[in-house]
Amino acid sequence: MMSETAPSTQVVRRINARAMLQAMRGAGVLTGTELMAGTGLSRATVISICDELVRLGWLRELENQRDAGDYVKGRPARRFVFDDRAASVLGIDIGAHKITAIVADMAGTPLSQVTLPFRADNIAADERADVLDRLAAQALADAGITADSVLAVAVGVAAPVGRDGNVLTVQEFWRSFDVRAIVSERHGWHVLLENDANLAALAERWIGVARGIDNLAVMLAGDRLGSGVLESGRLLHGQLGGFGELGYLEHLDGVGDTHGIAHHVAEWAREALDDGEDTALRALCGGDPSALSAEMVFSAAADGDATAVGILDRVARRMARVIGALSTMVNPEAVVIAGAVAESAGVLLPGIERELPRYTHTPPRVLASSLGEGVVSLGAVRHALDYVEENALDVYPASLRAGSSERA
Secondary structure (H helix, E strand, O other): OHHHHHHHHHHHHHHHHHHHHHHHOOOOEEEHHHHHHHHOOOHHHHHHHHHHHHHHOOEEEEOOOOOOOOOOOOOOOOEEEEOOOOOEEEEEEEOOOEEEEEEEEOOOOEEEEEEEEOOHHHOOHHHHHHHHHHHHHHHHHHHOOOHHHEEEEEEEEOOOEOOOOOEOOOOHHHHOOOHHHHHHHHHOOOEEEEEHHHHHHHHHHHHOOOOOOOOEEEEEOOOEOEEEEEEOOEEOOOOOOOOOOOHHHHHOOOOOOOEOHHHHHHHHHHHHHHOOOOOOHHHHOOOOHHHOOHHHHHHHHHOOOHHHHHHHHHHHHHHHHHHHHHHHHHOOOEEEEEOOOHHHHHHHHHHHHHHHHHOOOOOOEEEEOOOHHHHHHHHHHHHHHHHHHHOOOOOOOHHHHHHHHHHO
């Protein structure tokens, strides 16, 4: 019985510690009584966990002061506050053309954000590692913190990731670029690898337009389509980590591939110019169809250009089929269009919502993300914070690690 009781007690203690940190993060100063009300835990458990979190450096206990004219019978209430700056986390988004890193404190407040160009197919694995090093070093310097304050690093990649944290693809790029090993070996940090769309879903539910929505799908929809799905607030991975992969779209009538909004908007605009259509797009690109961008098409549509408006209507109908198929399978309350194209995607929403009932009996709300191109790195921050929160009794600020080891 002893071998079963001890682990069970440790599991319960970790669960309680996480509940305490969730209640205290961003809540300011709280008393033991307030924590009891917020967590449902007993006073003895609250005080015991608070004492341990103070020892580990997560909480600070404040001195109680009373005004001279006031008299309150009994012992003054103990007051605690979460130390947002006790440690930090790092969220990284490895894209096709750039890498973005965000350093955040333990409340999730960004302390710095750095983006560097990154042409993954043009540089060797060692050079990719050097880019990661420069990115991390600059982000930490801009945040004014040291490397030993980082408790976890989460990295988003444009590939399916298994439950073991390894990329599920045979592409040579990922075989030669083991992100987890590179970052961990060079810096000693705990590294979490996750699919970029999954991280975008975490970001949207945390601080985005879908804040607090438990049944949610988030679709990265720039150059390619990828989705992350939350069910009852839990990120879904499937057996091997491929949940939310959209390869089936290649076989869906009216869709045919996994290219995203930006890709098709620009492609169809070039086709219009090649067909000789009378459109303002020709002047916007200087007569060079290869110079056309999705931004130009959205701008022309806003000015009433008929060709551009027609292209956006076509994209909206295509996205309705995509979202309808996904919604039929996972039945989310909302679908968020995110990524580089999100800022412009709002004009597509009426057309998508008008078409959706044709493709699903349970049409969700469709929203455009407000988090911009940083959505994946912000989701990586949330993922890293979740890891630290779940392991708060084992992973704690550098300033107390040595002392805690000695006391243990």
